[in-house]
Amino acid sequence: MSHKKPEMLKAFRIFIILYALGTSSILAAKAQEHKIAGAEPASEKFNASKLIMEHIADSYEWHIAKFGDTHVSLPLPVILYSSHTGFHFFISNKFHHGTESYSGFRIAGEESKYKGKVVEVAADGTEMRPYDFSITKNVMSLFFSIFFLFLIFFSIAKRYKEGFDRAPKGIQSWLEPIVIFVRDDVVKASIGEEKYRKYLPYLLTVFFFILINNVMGLIPILPGGANLTGNIAVTMILALFTFAIISFSGSKDYYMHIVNAPGIPWWLKLPIPLMPIVEIMGVFTKPFVLMVRLFANITAGHIIALGFYSLIFIFGEKSVYAGLGVSIVSILFTIFMGLLELLVAFIQAYVFTLLSALYIGMALEQHHEHAGESH
Amino acid sequence: MGLVMPDFGLLFWMVLSFSLLMWLLGKFAWKPILTALSAREDSIEKALKSAELAKNEMVKLQAGNEKLLKEAIMERERIVKEARELKDSIVRDAKNVAVTEANKVMEEAKSAIARERTEAVNEMKSVISSFSIDIAEKILKEHLSDSKKQKDLVANYLENIKLN
Numbered sequence: 001m002s003h004k005k006p007e008m009l010k011a012f013r014i015f016i017i018l019y020a021l022g023t024s025s026i027l028a029a030k031a032q033e034h035k036i037a038g039a040e041p042a043s044e045k046f047n048a049s050k051l052i053m054e055h056i057a058d059s060y061e062w063h064i065a066k067f068g069d070t071h072v073s074l075p076l077p078v079i080l081y082s083s084h085t086g087f088h089f090f091i092s093n094k095f096h097h098g099t100e101s102y103s104g105f106r107i108a109g110e111e112s113k114y115k116g117k118v119v120e121v122a123a124d125g126t127e128m129r130p131y132d133f134s135i136t137k138n139v140m141s142l143f144f145s146i147f148f149l150f151l152i153f154f155s156i157a158k159r160y161k162e163g164f165d166r167a168p169k170g171i172q173s174w175l176e177p178i179v180i181f182v183r184d185d186v187v188k189a190s191i192g193e194e195k196y197r198k199y200l201p202y203l204l205t206v207f208f209f210i211l212i213n214n215v216m217g218l219i220p221i222l223p224g225g226a227n228l229t230g231n232i233a234v235t236m237i238l239a240l241f242t243f244a245i246i247s248f249s250g251s252k253d254y255y256m257h258i259v260n261a262p263g264i265p266w267w268l269k270l271p272i273p274l275m276p277i278v279e280i281m282g283v284f285t286k287p288f289v290l291m292v293r294l295f296a297n298i299t300a301g302h303i304i305a306l307g308f309y310s311l312i313f314i315f316g317e318k319s320v321y322a323g324l325g326v327s328i329v330s331i332l333f334t335i336f337m338g339l340l341e342l343l344v345a346f347i348q349a350y351v352f353t354l355l356s357a358l359y360i361g362m363a364l365e366q367h368h369e370h371a372g373e374s375h
Numbered sequence: 376m377g378l379v380m381p382d383f384g385l386l387f388w389m390v391l392s393f394s395l396l397m398w399l400l401g402k403f404a405w406k407p408i409l410t411a412l413s414a415r416e417d418s419i420e421k422a423l424k425s426a427e428l429a430k431n432e433m434v435k436l437q438a439g440n441e442k443l444l445k446e447a448i449m450e451r452e453r454i455v456k457e458a459r460e461l462k463d464s465i466v467r468d469a470k471n472v473a474v475t476e477a478n479k480v481m482e483e484a485k486s487a488i489a490r491e492r493t494e495a496v497n498e499m500k501s502v503i504s505s506f507s508i509d510i511a512e513k514i515l516k517e518h519l520s521d522s523k524k525q526k527d528l529v530a531n532y533l534e535n536i537k538l539n
Contacts, residue, residue: 053378056378057378058382058385079384117382131383131384132382132383132384133384133387133388134384135388136382136384136385138385139384139385139388142385142388142389142392143392146392146395146396149396149400150396150399150400153400153404153405153408154403154404156404156408157403157404157407157408160407160408160410160411160412161407161411163411164410164411164412164414164415164418165415165418176412179408179409179412180412183409183412200405200409201397201400201401201405201406202397202401204400204405205393205396205397205400205401205405209393209396231381231382231385232378232379232380232381233381233382233385233386233389234385234389236381236386237386237389237390237393238393241393295379299378
């Protein structure tokens with residue numbers, strides 16, 4: 001058991017470092033609170049839900065850190081199309097972190113229904129959403145992840161092009177088992193030996209896209225930290241891709257099954273088309289469930305991890321010592337959640353790919369005989 | 376709630392960039408990777424199969440060798456046995472030949488001796504007869520006058536000259 005000792009020591013060191021980081025941030029928060037206590041104490045009260053929502057929502061700038069009152073953030077391009085004034089292109093620092101308006105546009109405030117989004121302010125003061133093509137934090141993160149995917153897989157592909165008989169090396173030997181796992185145990189197992197090849201590129205892309213974005217979401221600083229796979233728009237597009245593939249590659253049997261499910265008593269179909277309605281609903285719930293599962297899992301993970309961090313500051317507001325005390329528990333829980341989220345990152349990528357493959361496999365299925373088949 | 380309302384901009388960029396990602400990865404990454412992987416698997420399978428084949432061949436060869444060896448041993452034993460038998464028969468034949476030869480020589484010798492003896496006897500007979508003629512001559516010369524004496528003498532001589 002002697003070889004276990006250095007690992008334990010290492011884990012303990014990491015814990016101490018994280019603990020020191022945590023406590024120093026409490027002290028900083030406390031100091032900040034003292035500094036502006038006189039000015040506006042009510043608004044500067046720590047608001048956990050606001051912090052969490054800001055973290056998981058999209059933003060027009062990439063916030064990195066805050067020192068005292070100075071925000072360090074990466075301003076991002078804003079691209080708008082207004083039906084009145086046409087195209088607008090500018091950098092988001094024109095808004096000064098949402099405090100100022102620029103050429104008729106501003107970031108909507110707390111009370112607005114477009115909270116946090118760029119709105120066009122009409123002459124009478126009403127707010128309108130222009131067509132917003134802005135490279136927001138999530139879009140930027142999307143670009144980063146795609147860039148990394150290209151970087152990783154093109155370099156690997158180059159190695160493979162050098163000859164199949166070369167032993168895997170570096171990141172290739174780490175990713176090859178995953179590629180083989182997705183190919184053999186997810187795609188081939190769900191779609192079948194003859195037809196899986198056609199769907200393999202899409203499913204591999206989806207798997208690694210979700211995986212890299214899940215993991216990047218766990219990294220707190222640039223280029224990570226965006227909640228991309230926990231954004232409903234992203235999961236919606238992924239689910240729609242799967243839906244489109246299912247719909248286009250569905251066999252005759254698949255569509256016949258929807259209209260006239262075999263093995264079901266006729267009175268469930270004929271006067272009132274009960275089964276067809278259920279089946280048609282099923283066609284749309286499949287991608288809907290894919291969309292919601294990924295979105296909810298990743299967002300929930302971010303909320304919980306941030307919640308544990310917020311506990312430190314909530315207690316720190318009562319007393320510094322309470323904050324220090326809670327921080328031990330909080331950081332332990334956050335480390336645990338971080339590891340759990342790492343697991344979830346893999347599991348959700350796997351589940352999305354597996355279910356997409358299963359749905360495609362089901363749509364491709366051709367029933368030659370229905371005898372002895374149970375639904 | 377803003378959280379579950381998809382943003383138009385993000386939808387737009389997502390469709391665009393994900394399609395691009397899928398297309399480019401499919402063309403420049405998945406294709407070579409998957410081709411290489413299946414080629415490698417094929418070659419491994421082929422190598423395993425040929426190894427299995429070689430093993431079987433080896434076993435067969437070994438069995439053949441053993442059979443050959445056994446046959447060789449049997450052949451050797453057979454040859455040795457044959458040689459021994461041949462040797463025995465040669466020796467036996469030689470003995471037989473020698474015995475018959477000796478017998479023949481003995482027979483010839485015996486007959487030669489017999490022949491010699493008869494010849495000798497015949498010769499002796501002729502010699503004796505010539506002697507007797509000589510004796511008769513001498514007696515005739517000495518005792519020709521006395522006829523009685525002559526007769527006695529002749530009778531006496533003839534009696535004495537008996538074939539021994």
